[in-house]
Amino acid sequence: MLVLCGIAVIVAGFLLRFNPLLVVAVSALVTGLAAGIAPLAVLAAFGKAFNENRYVTVIYIVLPVIGLLERHGLQERARLAIAKLRGATVGRLLIGYLLFRQLTAALGLTSIAGPAQSVRPLVAPMAEAAAEAQGVAPGGDRIPAMAAATDNIGLFFGEDIFIAIGSILLMKGVLEGYGIVIQPLHLSMWAIPTAIAAFLIHGFRLWLLDRRLARTQ
């Protein structure tokens, strides 16, 4: 029971708005001590895992490319391209992007888009340009936040259809630990109904957004 203190530390730390890195480190220490592990051994376990998980942080190597393109007007070009497109609305644009993100993720192409690679330089400025044409005042959080949300939803509920993605391999490994052997294809197949539901639910919300904007205009 005592080892659950670490979870309480995370929840409390977030509610009290401490720095999350600090909260995670304290949670690890508390959990380790509660389980009777020496502090130095907790530090070593954390350090070992941190070193093994460096690949999680590698994605930021795209930033110099994106930054240089921004310097030469990438976002402004993305806005211009949408402004020229007749009939482009924020809802239609993001529904199209949702479909693109789900389909490419289902093919295993998860790192071709993302907040740094595509949302900041292209999708968010395009969505803002379309929304401005529909009468939204520039500068608010709502439209860019929706662009980022659409990217996440497309990724999460597309990637599990791909047979070689991390989560499928994790599930296969965990089930094998219980003596249940399942082919990755069989697992990925059962991600399809949820993927369709995610497209319908989020697509419906984007369609509603367009309707609401049309009414306020």
Place this chain on the structure above:
Amino acid sequence: MIGTGFIYGVAGLMFAAFAILSATDRTNPKRFGNAAFYAVLAISFLLGGRLGDIGNGVLVLALVAIAGSSAMGRGGRATTTLDERRVEAARLGNRIFLPALIIPAAALGGTVLFRAVPNLVDPKQATLVALTCGVLIALVAMHLWFRPRIATPLAEGVRLMDAIGWAAVLPQMLASLGAVFALAGVGDVVGGLAGHAIPEGSLIGAVLAYTLGMALFTMVMGNAFAAFPVMAAAIGIPLLVRHYGGDPAVVAAIGMLSGFCGTLMTPMAANFNLVPAALLELKDKNAVIRAQIPTALPLLAVNIGLLYWLGFR
């Protein structure tokens, strides 16, 4: 064989350059905090394999100390103004999109190519190696096209990196916390508790405890990967599969997707929810989570229904 050494070498050199650029940026009142943070990351990428477990733990403590004492600010190196960018956008036309497409094209083409030519690239790292190559190719191409100064792409990169700040390493920290949780046996305890909470003989009760448990535990850990082994051990395997005869493929797949609904609703999933808000420079750092909750909750309900009807035929 080309593998993590190459990828981590490029990332480490980039963070080392970020550290130097931050230290020399007099417009940032907290420049040495940023410089120290990026320097520690550079050491982790370049030397992490040789430091030993305790050494890496000390690196983590250094990152926590810098971030926890609010020692990081934002640099103010000159970039182009909005008007200059509009002029560039009009002058360059849609060709500006081409360099942006090099990275995804290289990631795709490289992954296929490296699989076809084994022994050159570590097959486990094929996509990341291809992505790294794509970044380098794009940088060379843009260098030939725009003729910037050598430091310019790095200065523009540090501008974006400063916007993300310490949140950049939170996912890596949470993955490491998951390792400590596993070592301490947190999963078994949560499993025991969850087992007690379900009314006996109630299939829908077990389905609800499993799916909602996946979503809630994912919200706490920021990662469905950490929640899945716990909930599978607690309810998924013993109750849903063994006791009620559920299809293990459906139980696993829809359980994981219920966890993803939780990922959409938590600030702990920093790389998906906090980093985009920082990158887009939103005023409300929870704006992305707010935009996702109205999709996540109905989708969680759909997952509960799907598991109940598809898993136990």
